[in-house]
Amino acid sequence: MSDRPTAPVPPRLAGWEHRTEMPLLLASLVYLAGYAVHVLVPRPTEPWRDITLVLVGVTWLLFAADYGVRLHLSGQGRRFVRTHWLDTLILLLPPLRPLRVVQLYTRVQLHRERPRLSLHARVMAYAGTSALLLGFSASLAVYQQERGVPDSTIRTFGDALWWACATLTTVGYGDAVPVTLLGRVIAAGLMACGLALLGAVTGSFSSWLVQTFARQEDKRPPESE
Missing domain, CATH: 1.20.58 (Methane Monooxygenase Hydroxylase; Chain G, domain 1)
Structure with a gap:
């Protein structure tokens, strides 16, 4: 990242x-x-x-x-x-x-001659860590805006965590929804980040699978006629 x-x-x-x-x-x-x-x-x-x-x-x-x-x-x-x-x-x-x-951990890895993880593993690890940090931070921010607001469905921090998980994974159950303007702005940003992170993980995982199967095919002995 x-x-x-x-x-x-x-x-x-x-x-x-x-x-x-x-x-x-x-x-x-x-x-x-x-x-x-x-x-x-x-x-x-x-x-x-x-x-x-x-x-x-x-x-x-x-x-x-x-x-x-x-x-x-x-x-x-x-x-x-x-x-x-x-x-x-x-x-x-x-x-x-x-x-x-x-971001800073990524910068530290750039100084290593040989990173400990492969490229695909690094992408998935960075995306997963980013999702956890973003989800936790967005939960705090939304909870701060939504608690005590009339008609709010996010009344506890547990509600905020559930909302963040549903938003990051693009599931969107609709049982916990921000009602304040700033809360909805945070939700929109988290949706965009969730789509980007999900795309990075699925794309990297798919590429890893293709390369793994390709190596296995190369190692298979040729079929005799």
């Missing part, structure tokens, strides 16, 4: 990305944990909700600073926004920020 451009990466930018891989990975996990606690902990609970709100704000500042430094070091100007569209979306849309975990 890397949106790295095909052009050679400037040495200074490559060095910055290498130095900030682990700190940003930890920041992504801290953001997800802080956001989860902020949403799920009861409102009167203090000071945990305030602490988690500060953590979420600090991690966003780290993401913004990293984006600004990479924009400067790339020397691409406005073109950086287009070639690194996923970074831009992650910066602008909070529910997508946990995807930095997958």
Whole structure:
């Protein structure tokens, strides 16, 4: 899930990305944990909700600073926004920020001479991890918007998780549906991501099956007439 451009990466930018891989990975996990606690902990609970709100704000500042430094070091100007569209979306849309975990892990794998997993296995692993992170983040975001709203069918976090599973898998039972504007926007985005991830997994799995059967056919002895 890397949106790295095909052009050679400037040495200074490559060095910055290498130095900030682990700190940003930890920041992504801290953001997800802080956001989860902020949403799920009861409102009167203090000071945990305030602490988690500060953590979420600090991690966003780290993401913004990293984006600004990479924009400067790339020397691409406005073109950086287009070639690194996923970074831009992650910066602008909070529910997508946990995807930095997958994105940064992918970047770490690029530095390995020989990845531990095959291409097909990596695609399925990244898509599966992205689906889990997206589903959990979208559940938190929708639950935050829908709880306490009149006529809402998503009243508990369990309802939100069920809704996310049905939406990501494009099943759509209709028993849990967002009623707020922002909740429906999140649902539309999750639908699009679900279709993309499902297509990536099924396409990679189908390609793996074709290659496996092709190798088996090559190994079979020729039939005698």
